[in-house]
Amino acid sequence: MPSSIERLYRRLRFGEAIVVVSGLPRSGTSMLMRMLDAGGLSVVTDGQRTADEDNPRGYFEAERIKRLAQDADRRWLAGARGKGIKVISYLLRSLPAQFNYRVVFVRRDIDEVLASQGKMLARRGETDDMPLDKMRELFEKEVARARHVLAHEPQFEMLEVEYTAVLAHPLQEARRIAGFVGGGLDAEAMAAAVDPGLYRNRAPARAQ
Secondary structure, three states, X not given: OOOHHHHHHHHHHHOOOEEEEEEOOOOOHXXXXXXXXXXXXXXXXXOOOOOOOOOOOOOOOOHHHHHOOOOOOOHXXXXXXXXXXXXXXXXXXXXXOOXXXXXXXXXXXXXXXXXXXXXXXXXXXXXXXXXXXXXHHHHHHHHHHXXXXXXXXXXXXXXXXXXXXXXXXXXXXXXXXXXXXXXXXXXXXXXXXXXXXXXXXXXXXXXX
16 A cells, blocks of 8 residues: 555655546446536536436536547546546556546445446346346456555545435535545535435345
């Protein structure tokens, strides 16, 4: 795990951090991007993916991010310093090490992620032939891999955020996120951007 001295050295050498919102698809990353935007952080989006029934408040995405693993030239990310950008967990390892990143990593119950993804695919008339148990296993492994990278690579600093905690305690969680990101964000405006009505795929209650 990188030391505080190593992180300080990187800040001096590589400059202001890029704020990254990450997690599995359908884990609440769009909600976190909306919070950062409402709080006063400039966010990197291109508007190509517009709001729809699955994300009525918008996706806050940049299509260029999806090509990180294929693109050899990633220097354009220098323009994202001090801004927020959404990067799914799988692509975190493709972020170049010559920048610093403060990553807000969103955790959500895997069954809720699967349910949300299944409904989105159904609305689009698409199917996924992979059994749910296999998909759940892949998602769990992906979260573990992403967390390992974030904890052990010196270019990353991470704050983990639980999706349900943000919905239940938006102001408390907004203050945590604002403190981690820095830059004097408006935590109250961030909390006001949380819409509990969009929590439409809930995990079944588990037996005690």
